[in-house]
Amino acid sequence: MADNKKVLEGLQTIVTDLAQQADGHAIQSRIFASQGFSKLADKYAEHATEERGYVNQCIDRLIDLGCEVKNGAKKETPVCYDAIDWLKYDLQVSKDRLAWLASIVDAAKDDLTTYDILKEYYKDEESDMYWAEQQLELIKTIGKENWYASMM
Secondary structure: OOOOHHHHHHHHHHHHHHHHHHHHHHHHHHHHHHOOOHHHHHHHHHHHHHHHHHHHHHHHHHHHOOOOOOOOOOOOOOOOOOHHHHHHHHHHHHHHHHHHHHHHHHHOOOOHHHHHHHHHHHHHHHHHHHHHHHHHHHHHHHOHHHHHHHOO
C-alpha cells in the first residue's frame, strides 16, 4: 500500500482540502447563527466536526503507513452571507469532490483500512450533496422566505 502514490496523495489532499472545508463550514455556521438561522448554523457546525474527524482519520492513516503528513497550502474560499448562495456553492464543492474521490476510493480497494475510511467519507459527502439538492428544491417549492423561516 505504501507504494500506491495515488492513494497517498489523495489522503494528503483530503487532509489539506477537508481541513479548509471544515474551517469554511465553521465560519458559515457562525455567520448563519448571527443571522438567526440556528438550524442552518447547527447543520454546518456539525459538518465541520464530521470533516475534522475525517481529516484526523486520514492523518492517522498516513502516519500508520509511514508517510510524512503535510499541512499544505490552502487557497482562499468564498464566505457567503446569503444562505442560498452558500448552498449552491457547497453543492458544487460536493459534486466536484465526489467525482475526484471516487477514483481514490477505487485505487484504495486493495487496502481495506484505507478503503473503509475513504468509503465512509464518500458516503458522508454524498449525503451532504443530497441534502443541499433537497434544500434547493425545497426553496423552489415553498419560496425562499418560507425556507429562511424554517431555518430559524
